[in-house]
Amino acid sequence: MLIINFFHVSAYANIFFDTRISGGHTLALNYTPDRQKDLPDAGVLLLSSGYLELEPSAEARFWTAEKNGHAFNIIRVNFSRLSGISRKKAFRRLAAYIDTQDDPVVIYGNFGEAAWSAGMSAFLKETGLKVKNRLIFAQEGTRFNPFVLPKFYVLGFSNLGIEKIKVSAPKGRNYPEISLLLGFE
Structure with a gap:
């Protein structure tokens, strides 16, 4: 039973390792749940930005950015x-x-459920996106908790990988901050 569950989970998520790309280009992003103004790192040409209203209680922040001749x-x-x-x-919207997008898509954040759940696995199948990061067992108030379901993911197509993920729990905050360094071809 454990082996069957392992294969089911690993079909939708990287368990121990991040997906790496050796393209030589990188893009840095940060995730803090209460801050909606995280912008991509320096060296990025911001082409457009805004909010997607996915549900009355759920907005998604988006940026169309260009770095090293690649638009994302x-x-x-x-x-x-x-x-x-x-x-x-929200997943359907x-x-x-x-x-509708012509440029490659990178989605990151707290999806509220595990990648192997019915809703998220259907979303991944429909869009063709893949989970790029290892499982992050973090929740409010901690950096690591092996008993929590992982809900933070970086999704992208085959030209995107993870160079580095750093999870930190700043003093005075009830949630982890996550810094990402993405690699792309």
Whole structure:
């Protein structure tokens, strides 16, 4: 039974390792749940930005940015407080938005459920996106908790990988901050 569960989970998420790309280009992003103004790192030409209303209680911040001649549509989500029904609607609207994009899409944040759950695995299948990061067992108030379901993911297509992920728990805050260094071809 344990082996079957392991294969089921590993079909939707990287368990121990980040997906790496040796393209030589990088992009830095940060994730802090209460801060909606995280912008991509220096050296990025911001082409457009805004909010996607995925549900009345869920907005996703997006940026269209260019770095080293590569354009990306970067979407930051936080579905942690959505009910199951609201999360399904948000996934449907996010998939519809992704379908309209010409540039590669990077989505990162708290999806409110594990990658192998029915809703998220259907979203991954529909969009063709893949989970790029290892499982991060962090929750409010801690950096690591092996008993929590991982809900933070970086999603992208085959030209995107993770160079580095840093999870920190700043003093005075109830949640971890996550810094990402993405690699792309």
